Amino acid sequence: MKTTISNGEIKRQNRIKTAQYIFEHRMVSRQEIAAALGFSLPTVFQNVTELIDWGMVCESGEYGSTGGRKAKVLKIREGFRCVAGAEITAHHVRLILMDLNWSLLAAEQVSLAYENSSEYYEALGEQIDQFIRRNGIGPDNPCELIGVGISLPGIIDHDLGVLRQSYALNVMNVSIRLFAQNIHYDYCFENAAGNAAYAELENKQNNTIYLSLNDTVDGAAYFDGELYHGDNFKGAEFGHMILVPDGRPCYCGKKGCLDAYCAARVLNKDNARTLDDFFSDLEEKKAEAVQLWDEYLEHLALAVSNLRMAFDCDIILGGHVGGRMAKYLRELETKIRRYNKLDLDISYIRTGRFKKESSAIGAARQMVDRYLSGLPVF
Ligand SMILES: [Zn+2]
Structure with missing residues (x-):
């Protein structure tokens, strides 16, 4: 019709x-x-x-x-609306407030250990309320909050409104309504890597692959300005592509996943040292750090090369490691050249601008999109 x-x-x-x-x-x-x-x-x-x-x-x-x-x-216009973003992790909630000129007005991390209980969901709502009030947003402030974008670490089934699986939170099939029930503003939910990618996108129309190099390796793909979810909301799980058959065990139960070779914990030795300590050792050319970094970049080069072959688009290296990668891109390029004979250089690779707040900022950006797409008739 x-x-x-x-x-x-x-x-x-x-x-x-x-x-x-x-x-x-x-x-x-x-x-x-x-x-x-x-x-x-x-x-x-x-x-x-x-x-x-x-x-x-x-x-x-x-x-x-x-x-x-x-x-x-x-x-x-300055003062026209603001928006909040919240990234939920296993032990914290990272909160940001920004205006619609992308100025970060506030950023905080509060301790809140996740558990699938009504006490947790009440505390989550309370933390968000307090953060917003602490930053002067309320009935007396003309800078009206348009809502809260929320990041969850896991696979979200948007059709059913369910967090289908989260290794980070150690839960399966939890209704999004539970997370939302104590949030007193408009809200939207997206997975953490998708939101982090969204924060980094400079031009929404550019096709982009985002590789999040954090405690786990996650991914997201934006095609034609839209986050690609896949048919079953499992798209862009790049961290669990097999890189080495029968290789190192991965937390997902398989062996040889990219995650087992390129997660930040490979460098910080499962938090036995900080990532800053590792990069200090690397700067000082300590043999152990130099060798570990060389192996890390070998595996990353293979993964990036495969992603470029599959998607032929820009690739952003994000997360805590990606945010530190800019000065090592030449080294990475040398390794990628062995796998990729089609591209002259690696100008398609960009490193992330945000180290900590990317997921919360991307969540806020999603919320702004939702708000703008519903602009009233006037
Ligand atoms: Zn895996």
Whole structure:
């Protein structure tokens, strides 16, 4: 059956795309928006005027002139809404508050050991409430909170609303409603690696593979601006690709998984030392650290090369190790060249900008997307 979309709905969708573009790119001109979204300039002028009148967008200076009238810089107005992000881990909740210009207003980590109990879920809601209140958000503050994006470490079945499996939390098949029942704001849930990837994406439309090199190795894939979940929400579990047949045992029960070779715990020796200590030893060229790093990069090179062959797109190395990887990329490149004869260099690899807050920031960004996609008619 043919469905028709009203003119009002088309206008609303165009306004949503304009608002999303300004949020994603932070500082833009009307001309850039028109070129990027394929809108006519009059359409963009109308959308922007409506968003300015509504209080969401403001003009902030001018671009340098290239002849003719200077283009005005557009951005989200200071003080227009804020958003929270929460990353749930086995022993902590990491909380962030940011505005819609991507400025981090607050970041905290609170101790809260996960257990599947009503006491935990009550405490989670209370911690989120307290964090938001501590940072001055409430009925008296005009900076209205649009919601809380939440990261969970595991496979989320969005159809059933269930955390299907989480090794980190040591649970299976827990309803998302339990996590949400004491949250007094709008919310959304996504898995931790998907959110971390989302925080790192500079251009949503670029296809991107994200490899999270943390205590575990996790992954995410964004294709055409959307997180790829797979048919059963198990997509992009790169940490459990077999790298070495019958190799080192992995916590998942298999042998030879990427996780067993490239998780941060390989470097910090299951927390016998800190990751900072390891990288200090590496800087000082201590033999044990140099050899361990060489083996680590060998396995990482193999995994990255395979991912590049499979997906032919940008690859971000994130997490605690990925965030420290920038100065070692040449070393990694030398190893990748042995496996990859199709690419001239490794300019498709980028290292993560965020070490600690990526998952919570990505969760907040998901929440903003949800908010903007529901912009009202005005
Ligand atoms: Zn595994």
